[in-house]
Amino acid sequence: LRAYLMLFLPMIFGKWLNQLDIFSFLTVGMLMYNPYLVYNLSFIFSYLIYFFILLLQNQKAGKYYLFLGSIPIIISIQHVLPVFSFLIGILLMPYIEMIYKSMLYYLLLGKYVLPFLSLEYELLLKMIAFIYDFSFTLPFSQPTLFFIGVYYYLYLKGIYKLNVNRKVTQEVCLLLSVLLAFYFYPYYNMKGQVVMIDVGQGDCFFIQQPYARGNVLIDTGGLQKSDLATSRLIPYLQSQGVFYLDAVFISHEDYDHCGALTSLKEHFKVKKVIYDFKKKTIGDLVFKNLALDKYYTNSNDRSSIIYVTINRLNYLFTGDISKEVESDLYQTYHHLDVDVLKVAHHGSSSSSSEDLFKMIDPKVALISVGKNNRYRHPSYLTLKRLEAYGVKIYRSDLQGMVKIVYYVGKNYVMTSSGF
Structure with a gap:
């Protein structure tokens, strides 16, 4: 729903509002409709990551930096961090975009597109299953509020630097250091x-x-x-x-x-x-x-x-x-x-x-x-x-x-x- 509304709303209100404004109104509207969404991990993941996408959309290195923003949410949900998901996400991104376009055509053309959409979906599931067999994960405990706060402070500081065309080497190193420190937290x-x-x-x-x-x-x-x-x-x-x-x-x-x-x-x-x-x-x-x-x-x-x-x-x-x-x-x-x-x-x-x-x-x-x-x-x-x-x-x-x-x-x- 978020994906399709962000596709259509800019067509209607694009003359008056930019995408970040529209996304802000959409987020507030969804929470007014159902305030308990704030406890829903899929809502948090979807909306937070899309917020980062909007902030990084004009940066060539954005899709690489984007993965770092998802790490605290991933380990909150799964308590493990898939080490190779960074590369896998980049490889699958064009394919996911193709599936979304097929879904849009299905809404317009119905059953004529359904066989192609079903085939794309089955192939995606097989690719995920194949990748899972070769996956390597690092275990993490439930992230603390202190870890999340420090992590996202450094992450947003990096987004600011990218948007003013400055290097983010220091922020990336600090993010990885914080992640490593939290990995050893139980010890x-x-x-x-x-x-x-x-x-x-x-x-x-x-x-x-x-x-x-x-x-x-x-x-x-x-x-x-x-x-x-x-x-x-x-x-x-x-x-x-x-x-x-x-x-x-x-x-x-x-x-x-x-x-x-x-x-x-x-x-x-x-x-x-x-x-x-x-x-x-x-x-x-x-x-x-x-x-x-x-x-x-x-x-x-x-x-x-x-x-x-x-x-x-x-x-x-x-x-x-x-x-x-x-x-x-x-x-x-x-x-x-x-x-x-x-x-x-x-x-x-x-x-x-x-x-x-x-x-x-x-x-x-x-x-x-x-x-x-x-x-x-x-x-x-x-x-x-x-x-x-x-x-x-x-x-x-x-x-x-x-x-x-x-x-x-x-x-x-x-x-x-x-x-």
């Missing part, structure tokens, strides 16, 4: 986080250590009707600058805890999968399995009970254990320092017993649970018990993804509504 990022990823009715917790010292998942979640790994887990991990996992702990083999594991291993680098263990050190963290000398017939009760200290907070991940296991834990350990409790079995009434709270005194409870789930988790009794012990409750069905971000000895709980 000097001082923040760590523990994240309850919203996977619906299931469990998945992500632990990211500062300076890329270690990345861990505890369970992967699993949905029967969709692939959680490719639709949610991998995109989120990539957005956090994570492109491999040091370990995936599987508490037990229920589908809602490990169903996404197979796809995750197929599409993402996982160094090791850990089912049964006593103690594992990953980066600066020591994960302990509070194993009990007893065999349980129920698979939920055989869940690994993972205890780990992260930035002065003690976490207890309880899988799907029942009251029986909680009672045995109390008899064995009597007291555990726990600040953050992963509530067992999605807040079911079969867990979170009085014996558990005789042993621990958590400040925060994390309940990973699906919205309007058929099991009616979390149980009213469990919620009332947590409230009675003064525990702050965070639920994925109500608050979505919940993060505990830590930085230099301090910890902050972050939800979609803020800290």
Whole structure:
């Protein structure tokens, strides 16, 4: 729509307005029609790049410089930068222009042009598929506002220099330097986080250590009707600058805890999968399995009970254990320092017993649970018990993804509504 309006509107208003004026009115008009377009990545990409095209249209080097303007948006969408797309874009540009002209003829002549347009479109898809097979990409985390601001300041400064016929060598070098610095951002990022990823009715917790010292998942979640790994887990991990996992702990083999594991291993680098263990050190963290000398017939009760200290907070991940296991834990350990409790079995009434709270005194409870789930988790009794012990409750069905971000000895709980 933007392309065709920018084709026709200058024909009508070209005597009074230049193309930049017309484009400005068009942008304002589109946002007045639908203000939420400002959150649409395809709108941002299309309109911002066309704005750069207008600013560079009289410059011979414009089409080369244009690619640099698209980089922050590309890595915001894909979290990778296709290294050869700069050259590919230049090669395909004449062909894309031909397809647009064919589309215009199709609007005028209809079915007579359709076979040629279909052929051009199929060839384009085959070319893209061929290029994809030989593509090489660099991974990037989600761009920060600081990176985007600095990058586009330097980029617009370069556009100004081009339009006054000055060299932009310095700006190009600075842009590439900023890009390189952001590529290594995960390795000097001082923040760590523990994240309850919203996977619906299931469990998945992500632990990211500062300076890329270690990345861990505890369970992967699993949905029967969709692939959680490719639709949610991998995109989120990539957005956090994570492109491999040091370990995936599987508490037990229920589908809602490990169903996404197979796809995750197929599409993402996982160094090791850990089912049964006593103690594992990953980066600066020591994960302990509070194993009990007893065999349980129920698979939920055989869940690994993972205890780990992260930035002065003690976490207890309880899988799907029942009251029986909680009672045995109390008899064995009597007291555990726990600040953050992963509530067992999605807040079911079969867990979170009085014996558990005789042993621990958590400040925060994390309940990973699906919205309007058929099991009616979390149980009213469990919620009332947590409230009675003064525990702050965070639920994925109500608050979505919940993060505990830590930085230099301090910890902050972050939800979609803020800290």
